Amino acid sequence: MLDVAAAGKSPDDVRKPAAPGDVINVGMQEALPDPDPVASIYHRSLPHVYGYLLSRCGSASLAEDLAAETFMAAVAAARQPGAPEITVAWLVGVARHKLADHWRRSAREERNQAVAAQPAGAVDDPWDEWLDAEAAYAALRCLSPHQRAALTLRYLDGLPVAEVAEHLGRSVHATETLLARSRAALRLVYQEDGRHGR
Amino acid sequence: MAADPLDALWLPVVPVDTRPEFAAALLRRITAAGGTPAAGGTPAAGGTSAAPGTPAAEGRPRPAGNRDNPTVRYFVHDLDVAVAFYRQRLGFEEELRSAPGFAMLYGGGLRLLLSVSGLAGAGRPLPDGTVPAAGGSNRIALQVPDLTAAVRELREGGVRIRADVSQGVAVRQALIEDPSGNLVELYEPAAGYHERS
Numbered sequence A: 001m002l003d004v005a006a007a008g009k010s011p012d013d014v015r016k017p018a019a020p021g022d023v024i025n026v027g028m029q030e031a032l033p034d035p036d037p038v039a040s041i042y043h044r045s046l047p048h049v050y051g052y053l054l055s056r057c058g059s060a061s062l063a064e065d066l067a068a069e070t071f072m073a074a075v076a077a078a079r080q081p082g083a084p085e086i087t088v089a090w091l092v093g094v095a096r097h098k099l100a101d102h103w104r105r106s107a108r109e110e111r112n113q114a115v116a117a118q119p120a121g122a123v124d125d126p127w128d129e130w131l132d133a134e135a136a137y138a139a140l141r142c143l144s145p146h147q148r149a150a151l152t153l154r155y156l157d158g159l160p161v162a163e164v165a166e167h168l169g170r171s172v173h174a175t176e177t178l179l180a181r182s183r184a185a186l187r188l189v190y191q192e193d194g195r196h197g198r
Numbered sequence B: 001m002a003a004d005p006l007d008a009l010w011l012p013v014v015p016v017d018t019r020p021e022f023a024a025a026l027l028r029r030i031t032a033a034g035g036t037p038a039a040g041g042t043p044a045a046g047g048t049s050a051a052p053g054t055p056a057a058e059g060r061p062r063p064a065g066n067r068d069n070p071t072v073r074y075f076v077h078d079l080d081v082a083v084a085f086y087r088q089r090l091g092f093e094e095e096l097r098s099a100p101g102f103a104m105l106y107g108g109g110l111r112l113l114l115s116v117s118g119l120a121g122a123g124r125p126l127p128d129g130t131v132p133a134a135g136g137s138n139r140i141a142l143q144v145p146d147l148t149a150a151v152r153e154l155r156e157g158g159v160r161i162r163a164d165v166s167q168g169v170a171v172r173q174a175l176i177e178d179p180s181g182n183l184v185e186l187y188e189p190a191a192g193y194h195e196r197s
Helices: A011-015 A037-057 A060-079 A088-117 A133-140 A145-156 A161-168 A172-195 B005-009 B020-034 B079-088 B147-156
Strands: B071-076 B093-098 B102-107 B110-116 B139-143 B160-167 B171-177 B183-189
Touching: A037 A060, A037 A088, A037 A145, A037 B020, A060 A088, A060 B020, A088 A145, A088 A161, A133 A145, A133 A172, A133 B005, A145 A161, A145 A172, A145 B005, A161 A172, B020 B093, B071 B079, B079 B093, B079 B102, B079 B110, B110 B139, B147 B160, B147 B171, B147 B183
Parallel strands: B071 B110, B139 B183
Antiparallel strands: B093 B102, B102 B110, B160 B171, B171 B183
């Protein structure tokens, strides 16, 4: 990558190694306002938020977009009277909301095309004792946004069904049905991929 | 109840570093949007915050938005391809992207707006019917510390070089092309180089 951003400085300025804690000021015009509750944990929390999103959505640019939405939401939340304490765990929770919202949006956009992707009626769901997790993650990416959201929240995030339902804006009963269908769909792709040796 | 085989999919949150440009750009947005409460103290401290029910954001001084960055707009064919080019090849930072028609990037003290020809916003046809198009001979000029190395790296990366390194007046320069056919001039100061300091 070219060093355009550093143009105008002497080469000595450009390559100077940053001191620890200095990195945060890359490209900054002024020092951070310390009392800002979001900025003060920004550098500690950003890799967690980004790591959470990247491992679940599988796209660096989407993970960046959602991480940005997460932090901008945190800034807005921190301004409210009685604002929650901004912690890494809280930010990851916001990121989870943003990811679920993203999948809901994509599901709306894909509604018409996605119908064909639903496995027909039967919910047949015997899984082997041993699961090839990598193959299952890969299969997960082939599912519809609703299915992906449900399985990700339930299994990757380990949320109880009631919380999954809350994130998805569905009843517990509807969520159980969605989870059952999603498992069946996942198994279909998982087995199909397994047969073809991926 | 038997153990669920899918429980094996549980994935802890493993921190992953972002691109430094992304981290820096997002931090700028956070500090610009959040700032420090004018009355002192954090919003959570109570007392200095707005009364409950009043949007606390209102009435707070907002940081000035103008960073004195000269701004240029380029028209492009494909937003994602263009953003990737300026980020990966020329080291620009992405400030925001409003797909499918618009993106804002910063690099070398320049704010670069990218608009997709024919789409809503700046890309839509002018009142006289002209559709803004990519290309032409006007271009931005970016200073680089080592022009020879820069051009070599770009060429190896598959970037189209429209004019190889040549000696100009007090600069060495080269012309490259972005994926939409917009020119970008790169220059390195040589003996006799002058700009207002």
